[in-house]
Amino acid sequence: MDKEHVKGAADKVSGATKDAVGKATGNEKLQAEGKMDKAKGEAREFIGDAKDAAKKADKGDVKH
Template sequence: MDKEHLKGAAKKTEGSVKESVGKATDNKKLEAEGKKDKAEGELRKAAGDVKDAVNN
């Protein structure tokens, strides 16, 4: 697992927490930020997958 995978997992977790808190508190802005962070985490994970594929 490389740095992009780790960053992606962290961002995705952060996004999940924000989204959950946003839903629980009915804070649409926080919920949207969480969804954005989760998407960014997925992109970082995909970038790590591409790096792995290129290096192998």
């Protein structure tokens, strides 16, 4: 697990919290921020997965 995975997970948790609080309080701006943070977290995790795949390919660990 690299730093992109960690940052992605943190963004997703933060986003889920903002989304839930925004929804509970009727704060649409906070809810939208939460959705954006969750999307950013997904993107970071995707980047982390791509980096992991590249590292495995570089080492010759990729299975066909």
